[in-house]
Amino acid sequence: MTEAKQPWPTRIRLTDDGRLLTIEFDDGSSVALTSVRLRVATPSVEAKRLTPAERQAMIGDKPVKITAIEPIGNYAIRPTFDDGHSTGIYNWTYLAELGRAEK
Amino acid sequence: MIDENAIVEALNGVNGPDGATPLPRSGAIGGLTQRDGKIYLSIVVDASQAARAEPMRIAAEDALRRLPGVAAAIVTLTSERAPGASARHAAPGHAHPQQPGAKTAPRPRMESIAGVRHIVAVASGKGGVGKSTTAANLAIALAQEGWRVGLLDADVFGPSAPRLFGLKDKPEVKDQFLIPLIAFGVKVISIGLLIAEESPVVWRGPMVMSAVTQMLREVAWGELDALIVDMPPGTGDVQLTMAQSAPLSGAIIVSTPQDLALLDARRGVAMFEKVSIPIIGIIENMSYFICPHCHGRSDIFSHGGARHEAEKRGVPFLGEVPLDIAIRETSDAGRPIVASAPDSPHAKVFRDIARATIARLDAPTTRAAPKIVIG
Numbered sequence: 001m002t003e004a005k006q007p008w009p010t011r012i013r014l015t016d017d018g019r020l021l022t023i024e025f026d027d028g029s030s031v032a033l034t035s036v037r038l039r040v041a042t043p044s045v046e047a048k049r050l051t052p053a054e055r056q057a058m059i060g061d062k063p064v065k066i067t068a069i070e071p072i073g074n075y076a077i078r079p080t081f082d083d084g085h086s087t088g089i090y091n092w093t094y095l096a097e098l099g100r101a102e103k
Numbered sequence: 104m105i106d107e108n109a110i111v112e113a114l115n116g117v118n119g120p121d122g123a124t125p126l127p128r129s130g131a132i133g134g135l136t137q138r139d140g141k142i143y144l145s146i147v148v149d150a151s152q153a154a155r156a157e158p159m160r161i162a163a164e165d166a167l168r169r170l171p172g173v174a175a176a177i178v179t180l181t182s183e184r185a186p187g188a189s190a191r192h193a194a195p196g197h198a199h200p201q202q203p204g205a206k207t208a209p210r211p212r213m214e215s216i217a218g219v220r221h222i223v224a225v226a227s228g229k230g231g232v233g234k235s236t237t238a239a240n241l242a243i244a245l246a247q248e249g250w251r252v253g254l255l256d257a258d259v260f261g262p263s264a265p266r267l268f269g270l271k272d273k274p275e276v277k278d279q280f281l282i283p284l285i286a287f288g289v290k291v292i293s294i295g296l297l298i299a300e301e302s303p304v305v306w307r308g309p310m311v312m313s314a315v316t317q318m319l320r321e322v323a324w325g326e327l328d329a330l331i332v333d334m335p336p337g338t339g340d341v342q343l344t345m346a347q348s349a350p351l352s353g354a355i356i357v358s359t360p361q362d363l364a365l366l367d368a369r370r371g372v373a374m375f376e377k378v379s380i381p382i383i384g385i386i387e388n389m390s391y392f393i394c395p396h397c398h399g400r401s402d403i404f405s406h407g408g409a410r411h412e413a414e415k416r417g418v419p420f421l422g423e424v425p426l427d428i429a430i431r432e433t434s435d436a437g438r439p440i441v442a443s444a445p446d447s448p449h450a451k452v453f454r455d456i457a458r459a460t461i462a463r464l465d466a467p468t469t470r471a472a473p474k475i476v477i478g
Contacts (some may be wrong), residue, residue, distance in 0.1 A: 009473040023473075046133040046145070046181075057107045058132045073350055074472035075379035083130025084147065091379065 009092050012077065018065035021079070023095050031099025039064045039081050041098055042088035059083075105137055105172050113166045120148050120156055126163060133181055140174035142167050145181045156180050216319060219253070219327045221352040221464045223383065224345075226375070228367025230261075230336035233388040234357045236434045237424065237453075238333040239267040241355070243441040244450070244457035246288035250328040253283060253290040257315050257345060258335045262295030269437020270296060280323040287442040292322050311341050312348065319349055329464065338370045346378055350472065352464055353383040355421065360387050360408035368409065372416055382418040383463045385409050386456060390423035419463065422456040425449065 007025035014021055021038060024030040040052075040059050047055055068080040076091035090098075111127045119129025126132065126146070133145040144163060148156040160178050167176035216222070225238040235258060242254040256264035265271070268286035274296055275282045283290035294314060324330060332349065334342055346354070354375045358368035372382055387409035392401045403426060413420035424430070430449055433440045441450045 011474045011476060013476045015478065046147070049134060049136060054107060054135060057111050058127065058135060059130070062128055062130065064130070069475050069477070071350070071472050071475060073347055073378060073380065074352075077475070081130070085130060 007092075007096060009095070012069065014066055014069060018067060018082070019063070021066065021069075023099065025096070029099075031095065031102065033095070033098055033102065035064050035066045035079075035081065036062075037098070037102070038066070038079065038088075038090070039083070039085065042085065043090060043094055044085070044088040046087060105140070105142065105170060109170055110135065110142065110167065113170050114144075114163060117159060117162045117166050120146070120152060120159065126159070140172055142170075142173055142176045144176070144178045146178060148180050216324065216330070216350070219324055219330050221329045222332060222349055223329055223460070223464070224332045224334050224349070224351050224354040224375075224380075225357060226334040226342065226346075226354055226371050227336050227357045228338055228369065228371040229364055232336075232357050232359045232364055233424070234258075234336060235261075235263040235267060235333050236430065236439070237357045237386055237388055238331050239264065239434070239439045240430075240441045240450075240453040241457055241460065242289045242329075242331045243287045243439055244453040245329055245331070245460065247441065247445065247454065248457050248461060250461065251326055252288070253292070253324050253327045253330040255315075255318050255322075255330055255332045256291070256293030256295060257318065257332050259294045259311050259314055260335050262293045264291050264293035264333065265295040266437060267434055267439060273297065277323065280321055281318075282323050287439065290324060290327070292318050294318070311335075312344055315345055316348065329460075338367070338374045343374060343378070346375060346380055351380050353381045355383045355460070356385045357388050358385060358409045358412070359389045359404045360402075360406050361404040362408065364404070365408050365412050368412065369416070372418060382416075383460055384419035384421035385413040386421045387423045389426035392426040395428060419459070421459050422452055424452050424456075 007027040007029060009023050010026050011024040012021065013024070019035045020032055021035065022030055022032045040055050050058065062083065065082045066079045067082050070078045070080070072078050072089055076089050078086065078089050080086040114127050115125045117126045118124065119126045120131050121129065131147050133147040134143075136143045144167065146156070146160065146163065160180055164176050164178045167173055167178070225234055225241065227234040235256070238254065242252050246252045254264060256262050268284075268289070268291050270284050270286055270291060272284060274284055274292065281292060283292045284296065285291070332351075334345060356368050356371045358364050368385065372385070375382055387407075389404055390409075391406045392403050393399075394401065406423070410420045410423070427449055429444065429447065430440050433443050440447060441453045444450055
């Protein structure tokens with residue numbers, strides 16, 4: 001099966017008053033992403049057409065926090081940010097990619 | 104190209120939806136694009152505040168137009184309200200008390216259903232391959248294996264569970280929860296139990312979703328090892344949304360062995376793979392035909408196609424169900440063959456499929472959604 005090749009998350013933890021999201025994978029690795037990083041990297045279609053620079057300009061370095069996380073099936077999460085944005089669905093592959101880019 | 108910083112600078116003079124925070128810092132900007140000196144900006148506002156946001160929209164347009172080099176500025180208001188929120192209102196006979204102007208209710212959450220260990224979709228790429236009959240027999244076979252099983256007939260376009268299980272009573276409502284009917288050890292809920300069998304139902308997409316969400320969430324399923332969801336046939340928007348909104352452990356695809364059906368089955372597999380839902384396996388229905396008179400075997404739809412397809416796609420093959428008059432008759436009579444003739448070879452086929460399904464579901468490789476911990 002295709003998904004067997006990718007690490008699968010076992011636990012997702014929101015800490016630091018909604019500012020840090022830590023994803024632990026079943027291969028023992030983990031990635032920590034800030035709420036600001038996730039907000040700027042939203043995969044929402046509304047933001048997809050923006051370039052990274054445009055996103056940065058639009059969203060800026062405002063200290064957004066994550067207020068809620070909704071599981072989507074068993075393959076993704078949909079966080080709600082305190083600036084009202086909540087249409088980005090982050091699947092495990094994308095979260096792992098963001099984690100790799102961080103390193 | 105107009106400098107982005109200049110755009111942000113211009114919009115800083117416009118107050119966001121809350122009337123105080125400058126627009127670029129309010130988080131309300133949904134998108135910004137520009138082409139040939141035209142700027143397109145979308146501002147996300149709550150649907151209920153659309154009228155109040157109009158002055159902000161005009162102010163933003165004016166501010167952008169004043170920028171040097173801007174030929175035109177088009178600012179639109181978009182609403183980010185959950186489609187689910189409005190769909191819930193459309194649910195028949197289901198009204199949430201809500202004050203006008205009150206904060207909109209949160210979106211229906213797609214968390215797992217308490218007490219239900221596995222939710223399994225039984226799907227097919229096209230109609231007429233015997234998906235519902237297979238789902239019913241599989242559910243009963245799972246129950247015979249000692250599992251606590253529920254069957255949700257989500258095929259709202261052609262609900263067949265009432266007939267397959269011989270159910271006629273309307274389910275009772277207790278504490279705002281529907282009490283499922285029980286037949287052959289399986290808890291059954293179907294839209295067909297709530298409406299007359301002959302009355303045609305015309306469904307719009309959102310209505311299907313709200314009806315299915317209700318049947319998932321607002322039914323007293325109790326403790327279940329598996330909830331079998333009989334999906335509407337096809338790979339359209341409704342099926343995709345359903346696959347995404349129910350926390351599925353996996354999907355079983357039913358197909359006949361002929362090429363045309365397999366083509367659609369392949370789409371079914373692809374649809375579930377696209378949303379990372381594991382394929383538990385493919386079942387070949389109407390696999391071969393044993394003539395009741397001469398006992399000769401005919402491969403009407405050219406047998407073995409589904410097995411071959413499963414091997415090709417690297418998904419498990421669960422079993423072959425023959426095309427047999429006994430299966431058809433018992434299904435139409437409301438006594439599925441696994442229950443009415445448990446010792447028949449056909450029942451054995453379904454039992455083997457049930458065992459394979461249990462093995463797949465309880466295998467440690469089944470991917471559960473991760474725990475989400477806050478704090």
